[in-house]
Amino acid sequence: MTQATGSAGTIRRAMGTAAAVLAATTLLAGCGPKTGPAAAPGTSPTASPKEALLDAVPDGTEGAFRFSGKDASSALTGRIDPESKAFEINTAMAPDSDGITVKMSFLVVEEKLWMKAKFTGHPGLPKFPNKWMALDRSKLTGGGDVPSYDGADQGNAGPLIEAATSVEQQGPGKYVGFIDLTSGNAAQALEDGEAAALGAAGQHVPFTALVGPDEHLTSLTLKIPAAGKRKAYDYVVSYTGYGSTPEITVPTGSAATTAPATAYEMLNS
Numbered sequence: 001m002t003q004a005t006g007s008a009g010t011i012r013r014a015m016g017t018a019a020a021v022l023a024a025t026t027l028l029a030g031c032g033p034k035t036g037p038a039a040a041p042g043t044s045p046t047a048s049p050k051e052a053l054l055d056a057v058p059d060g061t062e063g064a065f066r067f068s069g070k071d072a073s074s075a076l077t078g079r080i081d082p083e084s085k086a087f088e089i090n091t092a093m094a095p096d097s098d099g100i101t102v103k104m105s106f107l108v109v110e111e112k113l114w115m116k117a118k119f120t121g122h123p124g125l126p127k128f129p130n131k132w133m134a135l136d137r138s139k140l141t142g143g144g145d146v147p148s149y150d151g152a153d154q155g156n157a158g159p160l161i162e163a164a165t166s167v168e169q170q171g172p173g174k175y176v177g178f179i180d181l182t183s184g185n186a187a188q189a190l191e192d193g194e195a196a197a198l199g200a201a202g203q204h205v206p207f208t209a210l211v212g213p214d215e216h217l218t219s220l221t222l223k224i225p226a227a228g229k230r231k232a233y234d235y236v237v238s239y240t241g242y243g244s245t246p247e248i249t250v251p252t253g254s255a256a257t258t259a260p261a262t263a264y265e266m267l268n269s
Contacts, residue, residue, distance in 0.1 A: 050167040053175050053209055056217040057161065058082070058152035058239055064248065065216075066241035069155050072224070072233045073191070078105075079245055082152040085110045086248040089147065095121060106147045107132055109250050113146065115263065126262045132251040133259035141268045155237030156189035157209075157220045164207070173211040178204050179222060189235070190224075197227040216242050 047055070058065065060082035068077045078089040086109040093102045100121040107114040114132035119125040140146050160179055161167075163186035167177040181187055181202040187195035195202050202225075210219045222235040 048167070049169040049175055050161065050164055050177075052169070053164075053167055053211065053217070054158065054161050056209075056211045056215055057158045058217065060152040062152070062216060062242050064241075064245040065239055065243075066245050067155060068236075068238045068240075070234065070236045071190070072194075072230060072235075079241075079248055080152055080154055080239075081245075081248040084248050085149045087147075087149055087154055088248060098122065100125065107248070107251065108147050108149050109248060110149065111137070112250065113137060114251060114256065115259065115267075117263070117266070126266065128260070128263065129257055131254070132256045133263055134256060135259045135263065135267075139264050139268075155220070155239070156185075157217055157237050157239075159185040160189055160207070160220065160222065161209070162186070165204070173213070173218075175209040175211070177207055179207050181205050181222075194227070194230070197230070198225060199227070201225045201227070212242075214242060 063083065064079060064081040066079050074091060076089050076091050078087060080087045088105065088107045090105040095101050098121065100119060103118040105116040113135045115135055116132060117128050137146060163181065163184045164177050164179045167175055169175050179186060181190065181195045181198060205222050205224060207220060207222045209217065212218045217239055219238045224233050224235050226232040
């Protein structure tokens with residue numbers, strides 16, 4: 001099929017998919033740093049399970065680490081480097097109804113932003129170099145959807161645990177309880193309007209959290225119930241590789257290039 005025989009609509013759908021991938025970084029938007037009580041690990045025998053769990057959430061002192069996240073519409077992997085105020089996110093989407101696949105990555109170092117993008121499944125889709133493409137934030141019209149570093153807890157574990165109505169420790173490093181997704185900043189971890197759509201069920205969402213022997217949070221899983229046409233799903237955040245993950249550096253030389261106009265057209269569509 002040539003571009004003149006109907007691929008324009010397919011390209012627009014692909015651009016919409018790419019924009020959705022960018023918007024899906026809500027999963028790692030960082031609702032804000034944890035603000036709850038933080039007892040020093042191992043020094044406060046009177047710390048409640050909730051306090052102990054909050055203290056395990058990354059706060060920027062752990063060095064670089066890896067993460068993965070999953071919600072109803074996206075799955076992400078990457079690295080977080082608090083000292084450099086940097087993170088890298090990667091996502092790949094399954095083929096859509098037209099057979100188009102999308103792979104995208106974003107790299108943030110302080111206020112600087114780079115992107116990689118690859119589309120397959122149709123000859124009329126844009127082709128980008130397999131390099132980090134430097135983006136000018138002033139040229140991006142969807143500012144609210146552009147990834148930015150705003151703390152080590154990019155998976156929003158802190159705000160979610162803050163909204164827990166009950167937390168019980170079931171053994172070494174294992175915590176269970178319930179979270180009220182309608183309170184505080186917890187709703188911001190979900191897609192717009194999703195917490196409200198859950199109704200009363202959103203006030204009593206079960207969760208499981210695991211903390212490693214180093215007293216760092218390794219995973220948080222929420223069992224989000226079905227709401228309307230949306231099926232039930234697991235909201236999962238994993239933080240691993242503490243102390244062994246490479247630091248994030250600015251891409252240079254042959255690893256980087258300037259983003260072409262088509263990249264801005266795609267992101268601003």
